[in-house]
Structures are given as C-alpha cells and as structure tokens.
Amino acid sequence: MQVLQIPGRATLSMLAEIGRLSLFIGQAIFWLVRPPWYGRQIFRQIIDIGYYSLAVVGLTTMFSGMVIALQSYTGTERFSAEGETSVATVVVLIITRELGPVLAGLMVAGRIGAAMAAEIGTMRVTDQIDALDTLSTRPMQYLIAPRVIAGTICLPFLVLVGDIIGVFGGYVIAVYQLGFSPSIYLSGTMEYLEAFDVIIGLIKAAVFGFIVSIMGCYFGYHSGRGAEGVGRATTNAVVYSAILILVFDFMITGFAFVR
Amino acid sequence: MSDIKIQIRNLYKSFGSNKVLQGIDLDVHDGQSIAIIGASGTGKSVLLKCILGLIKPDSGSAMVEGIETVGASRQTREDVLRKFGMLFQGGALFDSLPVWENIMFRFRQKNALSIDELRQVATDTLADVLLEERVLDLYPAELSGGMQKRVGLARAIADKPGILFFDEPTSGLDPITSGVINRLIRNAVDRLGATAMTISHDMNSVRQIADQVAMIHDGHIIWQGSVKEMETVDHPVVHQFVHGLPTGPLTKYAESI
Numbered sequence: 001m002q003v004l005q006i007p008g009r010a011t012l013s014m015l016a017e018i019g020r021l022s023l024f025i026g027q028a029i030f031w032l033v034r035p036p037w038y039g040r041q042i043f044r045q046i047i048d049i050g051y052y053s054l055a056v057v058g059l060t061t062m063f064s065g066m067v068i069a070l071q072s073y074t075g076t077e078r079f080s081a082e083g084e085t086s087v088a089t090v091v092v093l094i095i096t097r098e099l100g101p102v103l104a105g106l107m108v109a110g111r112i113g114a115a116m117a118a119e120i121g122t123m124r125v126t127d128q129i130d131a132l133d134t135l136s137t138r139p140m141q142y143l144i145a146p147r148v149i150a151g152t153i154c155l156p157f158l159v160l161v162g163d164i165i166g167v168f169g170g171y172v173i174a175v176y177q178l179g180f181s182p183s184i185y186l187s188g189t190m191e192y193l194e195a196f197d198v199i200i201g202l203i204k205a206a207v208f209g210f211i212v213s214i215m216g217c218y219f220g221y222h223s224g225r226g227a228e229g230v231g232r233a234t235t236n237a238v239v240y241s242a243i244l245i246l247v248f249d250f251m252i253t254g255f256a257f258v259r
Numbered sequence: 260m261s262d263i264k265i266q267i268r269n270l271y272k273s274f275g276s277n278k279v280l281q282g283i284d285l286d287v288h289d290g291q292s293i294a295i296i297g298a299s300g301t302g303k304s305v306l307l308k309c310i311l312g313l314i315k316p317d318s319g320s321a322m323v324e325g326i327e328t329v330g331a332s333r334q335t336r337e338d339v340l341r342k343f344g345m346l347f348q349g350g351a352l353f354d355s356l357p358v359w360e361n362i363m364f365r366f367r368q369k370n371a372l373s374i375d376e377l378r379q380v381a382t383d384t385l386a387d388v389l390l391e392e393r394v395l396d397l398y399p400a401e402l403s404g405g406m407q408k409r410v411g412l413a414r415a416i417a418d419k420p421g422i423l424f425f426d427e428p429t430s431g432l433d434p435i436t437s438g439v440i441n442r443l444i445r446n447a448v449d450r451l452g453a454t455a456m457t458i459s460h461d462m463n464s465v466r467q468i469a470d471q472v473a474m475i476h477d478g479h480i481i482w483q484g485s486v487k488e489m490e491t492v493d494h495p496v497v498h499q500f501v502h503g504l505p506t507g508p509l510t511k512y513a514e515s516i
Contacts, residue, residue: 044355122354130313131351135365135414136337 024218028148031141038146045150049112049213053158056111057104061162064099065091065169073178084180088188091170096193096201097257100163102249104155105208109241113216116147117237120220121230129221144217151213152206159205163198200256207252208245215241262289264422264454265310270319272305279305280316281478287471292448292455294469296462296500298509301475303458304348307426310456311345312336323422344415344453346444348427350407352399352414358385359395362413384413387450388443405436409443416447423448425457429464441467462501465489474500477512 072090120143123129132139167189174180216237223233265287272280279302287293295303308314310321312328321328323339331339352361359381366372366380382392388409399407408428415423428444429437441464448455448468457468465472466486473483474497482497489501499507 126349127347127351128353130308130311131345131347131353133313134311134340134343134345135368136340137364137368138333 020222021218024221025214027140028144028214028217031138031145032149034141036141037149038142041142041146042149045146046154048115049108049150049209050154050157053104053108053111053154054161056107057158057162058165060103060107061095061100061166062169064103065095065166065171066173068094068099069170069173069178073174084174084184085188085191087174087178087180088170088185089192091174092167092189092193093197095166095170096163096197097253098201098249100159100166101155101201101204101208102245104159104162104205105212105245105249106242108151108155108158108209109212109215109238109245112151113212113237113241114234116213116216117220117223117234118230120144120217121223121233124221124223125225125230139221144221147217148210148213151209153209155205155209155212156202159201160198163201196256200252203256204249204252207248211244211248212241215244263287264289264291264324265456266320266322267306267310268320268322270306270309270321271317272302272309272314273317278478280309280319283319283475283478283480285473285480285483287454287456289454290452291471292445292457292469293471293473294457294459294465295473295475296460296465297475298460298500298513302478303460303475304426306475307424307456307458311340311343311424341418342421343424344418344420344422345424346408346411346415346426346428348430350399350404350411352402352407352410354399357396357398358402358410361399361410362417364414365418380417381413384417385410387416387447388413389439405432405440408432408436408440412440412443412447416451419451421451421453423451423453423455425455425459425468427459427461428457428468429459429461434463437461437464438467440464444468460500462503476509 068091069087072087076086076090120129123143129139129143132142171182171185171189174185175182219233219237219240223229263286265285267283267285270280270283271278283306295306297303305314309316310323310328312331316329319329323342326335326339328336328339353364356364359378360367362381362384363377366377372380378395381395385392385394390406390409390413394402394406394410399410402410412428425444429440432440444455444457445468447453455468457465459465459468469486471483472486472489473480475481476496482492482494484492489497492498492501496508498504499509
C-alpha cells in the first residue's frame with residue numbers, strides 16, 4: 001500500500017492546487033466586474049504591459065517574419081514555381097494565426113508574468129498585501145483585477161502591431177533579399193488573408209493575456225516566504241504560463257480552424 | 260466590562276501539526292497600552308493577525324468593541340478595520356507609491372479630499388513623527404529603516420484610529436532609533452487616547468510603550484500584569500525572558516522542540 005502513497009499524495013496535492021487556482025480565477029473575475037475600478041492602477045499596468053512590451057514583441061515577430069519568408073522560399077522552391085505569392089501567403093497566415101499571438105504571449109509571459117509574480121510575491125513577503133487589507137482595500141480588487149484587465153486588453157493590441165511588423169519583416173526579406181516584386185508580394189499577402197484569421201489571432205492573444213496575468217498574480221499572491229519563495233513563484237509563473245499558452249493555442253486552433 | 264476594547268476568548272490556531280495558539284484569553288481595556296511578549300515563534304504575530312482577520316483561527320472568539328471579527332462578513336470586518344491603525348514589522352510601505360500617498364492611502368481611496376489637501380494632511384502627520392516635508396515625494400526605497408518605520412507609523416495614525424497595533428516596531432533598528440520610535444509611539448498613543456497592542460520581544464521597547472504586559476508561551480498566556488510588576492515577577496519563564504537570562508526554563512524548552 002505504501003507504493004500508492006507517493007502518487008496518491010502527488011495527485012491530492014495537484015488537485016488542491018487546481019482547486020486553489022480555480023478559486024483564485026473565480027475571485028479575480030468576480031472583482032473584474034465589480035466597482036470600484038482602480039483607474040490609475042489599470043493605466044499603470046497598461047503602460048507596463050502594452051507600451052514597454054512593444055519593442056520585445058516587435059523585434060520577435062519581425063525576425064520571425066523574416067525567417068518564415070526565407071524558409072518558405074527555400075521550401076516551396078522545391079515543388080512550386082509561384083514562390084512570390086506562396087511566400088507572402090505563408091508569412092501572413094503563419095504570423096496572424098500562430099506565431100504573432102504565441103510569440104507575443106511567450107514574450108509577455110517572460111517579461112510581464114515574471115515581473116508580476118516577483119512584485120506581488122515581494123509584496124506578500126514584506127506584508128504589503130496584509131497592509132492593503134488592514135487599510136480596508138481588497139487586494140484582489142486593487143492588485144489583481146487591474147493586472148488581469150490590462151493583460152487581457154493589451155495583448156491583442158501587441159499582437160496586432162506584431163502581425164504588421166512580422167509581415168513587414170517577411171516583405172523586407174522577400175523584396176530586398178529574394179528579389180520579389182513588391183506589388184506581387186503585397187497582393188499575395190492580401191489575397192488569401194481573411195479577417196477571420198486576424199480575429200482568431202486576436203482572440204488567442206486576449207486568452208494568452210489573461211493566462212499570463214492570472215498566472216503571474218496567482219503565483220505571486222501565494223508566494224512562499226523569503227527570496228527563495230519569490231524566486232520559485234517567478235519561475236512557476238513563466239513556466240505554467242508558457243505551457244498553458246501552448247495548450248490553449250492548440251485548443252483554440254482546433255476549435256476555430258479544424259472542421 | 261463595558262470598557263473592554265478587545266476581548267479574546269479561547270482562541271486556537273494550528274498550522275498542520277504545529278499548535279501555535281492553544282486557548283488564548285485576553286482582555287484589553289479602553290485606553291490601555293498592552294505589550295504581548297514571548298520568544299520567537301510563540302505565536303505573537305499569529306495572535307495579532309487573528310485579531311485583524313488576516314488569519315482565520317481554528318476556533319475561539321476575537322471581539323473588538325463588542326463586534327465579533329472571527330468569521331465576520333467582509334463588510335463587518337471592513338467596518339472594524341476602519342477603527343484600526345497598524346504598524347507592520349518592516350513598515351510594509353507600498354514600494355510603488357511615494358511617502359505622501361502611502362500615508363494618505365486610506366484617504367485617497369475615499370476620494371474625499373483634493374491632492375493639495377491630502378498632501379497637507381500628510382505633511383502634518385509627518386511632523387507628528389518628526390519627519391520633514393521634503394520626504395513627501397520620496398519612495399520607500401529611498402528611506403532608511405528608521406524613516407520607513409516612522410512613515411509606517413504616520414500611515415497608522417493618519418486616520419486618528421481608536422485602536423493601534425504595532426508588530427515588532429523596533430526590530431532591525433539601532434538603539435537610538437529604537438528609542439525615538441518608542442517615544443513617537445507612546446506620544447501618538449497618548450495624544451490619540453488610543454488603545455494599543457504591541458508585539459515585541461524588545462524589553463526596552465515594552466518598558467517605554469506599554470502599561471500592561473502579557474506573555475505568550477507554548478500557545479498560552481502564562482502571565483499578565485503591569486510593567487512595574489513585570490520587573491519583579493517570580494514566574495520562572497517570565498523572569499528569564501524579561502531579564503534575558505541565558506539559562507532557565509525557556510532555554511530547556513527551546514532545546515526540547
């Protein structure tokens with residue numbers, strides 16, 4: 001029977017964690033929709049998440065667009081003569097449907113999810129969260145809700161900008177390195193792109209923004225004592241955000257594109 | 260009985276198999292300044308957090324001005340919290356806010372005063388803790404430990420609460436700064452006519468701040484009396500703790516756990 005104790009304990013611990021996380025998400029959503037909303041906190045988070053992540057997301061998607069252009073050119077060259085159109089189509093579809101939201105999500109998880117977990121974790125271990133409570137301010141409403149709102153709002157905007165920059169990266173490689181005609185490349189970009197592709201990408205981004213902010217807040221809020229506890233919270237926030245982003249990416253893709 | 264501000268009855272709290280509080284009974288009277296003393300890890304801060312509602316006790320009762328805080332609704336708890344001012348061990352100032360916003364945090368949430376009025380009240384409150392106006396716009400990271408404690412004290416007294424809590428107010432401070440903090444706390448308590456509860460194992464601090472002393476040991480309050488009585492107490496555990504003796508029952512207890 002002792003053999004069963006270890007997996008049994010691990011299962012119970014995992015179920016307890018899922019329960020705690022579910023309760024946390026429920027509370028966060030509850031306080032998202034209830035006034036008062038802390039406008040200054042939301043604005044600060046929007047600047048942190050949206051504005052300060054622009055460069056990271058822009059660079060990532062631009063180089064991804066460039067790589068896709070090069071890879072699709074060398075790939076399609078083997079079986080297709082219409083390289084100019086197919087490269088443009090591959091770049092725009094992969095960027096808008098997949099890489100834009102996923103890369104932005106992962107970059108924001110590394111930059112913002114970690115920062116949220118570290119900041120809230122430090123607040124936890126230095127009694128700042130208890131201080132908020134004793135000052136008659138609900139931590140869920142003052143700390144968590146603004147971050148979740150900002151994360152969910154900002155990521156679609158980041159992805160929209162990232163999509164444009166990523167497609168531009170592909171355009172630069174196609175026109176200046178591969179010698180494609182700019183007009184044919186642009187018409188190839190627009191010809192097969194549907195609004196649905198972009199919208200699904202933005203929906204993914206909103207879901208990823210929610211995931212990143214909620215995981216950062218959750219692990220920070222339940223951070224253990226001391227520097228080690230905060231460090232572990234930060235690591236967990238990034239790792240679990242990244243895993244959940246990829247899981248939800250698969251689920252949304254399956255739901256939206258596979259008929 | 261009517262002048263009892265805080266009444267604790269049969270309070271129990273465990274963390275797993277660690278029984279921290281095992282039936283605490285305590286009365287704090289109106290205008291009294293009581294210090295809770297005890298060795299590290301005996302549950303002083305846990306008791307305080309149970310009263311504040313930050314930790315839910317396993318059983319028992321904690322009443323503030325006749326209102327039960329254990330298991331109270333959020334609204335009831337918030338009503339009770341408005342009567343409190345709290346100075347945390349490390350100050351617990353909000354890193355992202357300047358000093359004046361830290362002090363006026365509670366006021367700012369009410370939106371009742373303009374920014375200029377808030378800054379003026381913050382300046383006046385800073386003067387009460389002997390800090391100059393120039394620190395108003397500094398951030399907590401730019402302050403020394405002693406200044407952070409003073410700003411924390413200013414935040415605790417800004418709303419002129421009737422009940423003040425101090426958690427290890429002098430921990431991590433040098434003796435001179437500790438003396439200043441103790442004097443400021445005593446002055447603030449006297450000026451506000453507040454009831455105060457201080458958690459400390461700094462006996463100099465206890466002597467300066469408190470009228471009454473209660474000692475927690477092994478989950479129970481084992482002794483309670485005035486500061487004067489504390490000096491001559493013959494209870495072996497309290498005697499060893501108060502006088503900081505290296506040998507005695509507390510040493511044996513610490514070695515046994």
